[in-house]
């Protein structure tokens with residue numbers, strides 16, 4: 001392992017003891033000195049590689065506390081539908097992509113959002129059949145909780161009319177092609193189990209890691225396997241984890257506690273979906289959706305099922321995590337944590353909530369009292385218009401309230417939920433600063449904390465990573481600009497920050 005030294009940097013250590021420095025030295029993959037150019041020159045390891053940061057800002061390597069890494073890599077190979085503004089444009093984009101495919105190959109697209117199309121409706125099965133005939137077509141909604149399929153894909157994915165989540169036409173009883181959870185999850189796992197090979201999985205993981213490194217990200221909570229995905233994803237990532245270029249904590253999205261223990265993991269869960277998403281009206285809320293009276297979303301597990309799972313994992317010493325977006329789903333997991341901890345007190349469990357998007361003040365107080373932490377995705381804020389119509393003014397104001405939660409003393413780790421939004425910490429940071437509610441807009445530095453030092457807490461790594469402190473692993477992101485010369489309220493410029501070097505475990509893993 002080569003040692004290295006960084007000089008002439010605007011180094012933001014995110015360590016309150018020495019918050020700023022010009023230079024740092026790395027030996028055997030760890031930071032040994034942080035200080036002025038002069039100090040570090042004296043401590044420079046013999047033969048070290050020298051990086052001139054050119055007065056640009058340097059940060060700890062960023063964390064992303066919520067990524068579906070295999071899925072993110074898979075989506076990098078699908079047709080991007082985010083730019084389509086209408087159903088006609090969707091067809092055009094797909095037709096162009098189809099030209100590259102041989103007959104019979106699946107046409108996969110990601111990121112459609114029918115809420116922005118005229119008429120707010122998605123292409124139907126009939127329309128997709130007319131356009132693409134016998135080729136299987138599977139298009140994924142931007143929130144990944146809904147797909148639109150044609151007849152060929154519907155059959156190949158083993159979907160059936162009458163299944164929960166399979167939408168049918170109220171007049172004809174025929175499937176419309178729209179498939180929501182839980183059938184969406186089943187379709188996904190069938191697709192990943194039967195149509196994806198392990199070689200493809202390895203390729204997806206490497207692709208996603210390379211993307212993370214380009215974005216200054218060196219540590220990821222990888223939420224893999226389980227009902228929405230394939231357990232092969234977990235097998236493969238566990239097998240090659242140490243050869244991947246970033247630091248990965250695997251969260252196996254299963255409720256099989258013994259299996260996870262046999263895999264040698266100290267944590268369990270991830271997006272085990274207690275509820276769905278706001279976009280598809282399936283996130284579980286205490287009160288009706290503002291734009292769908294009578295609808296309060298869906299809960300996919302009973303309180304007893306959650307209680308039993310949480311208690312078993314808790315007793316066996318694991319950190320537990322589950323997906324809950326709406327306050328009614330949060331209530332279930334919170335209740336399960338309260339019961340398990342009351343029965344078997346355990347300090348420092350750090351049980352997590354994934355998303356915690358629409359919580360109540362009371363729930364936040366209880367989560368803090370238990371010592372739970374929150375993996376939240378500020379980039380969901382880009383869907384503010386949709387969220388506002390789903391939730392209405394009052395609930396919207398207290399959604400994704402990372403600022404309040406952090407001020408209350410809860411540990412909040414930032415993440416992207418990639419592939420839902422890209423692995424891109426400065427996009428997440430900018431989003432956290434742009435909250436719909438002016439009172440919930442975070443400062444730049446608090447948002448950085450959420451993606452570095454505080455995030456490290458969620459994976460029990462605050463003693464090893466998350467700040468540029470002597471003794472910690474040298475995970476370093478050198479940016480291409482000096483933020484001291486920037487207006488730190490200008491989120492557009494913040495979003496444009498890129499990296500010249502990303503270093504993980506003391507090795508340069510990305511260089512522009």
Ligand SMILES: [Zn+2]
Nearest residue numbers: 271323354355
């Ligand atoms: Zn989730």
Ligand SMILES: [Zn+2]
Nearest residue numbers: 066068271417
């Ligand atoms: Zn997720």
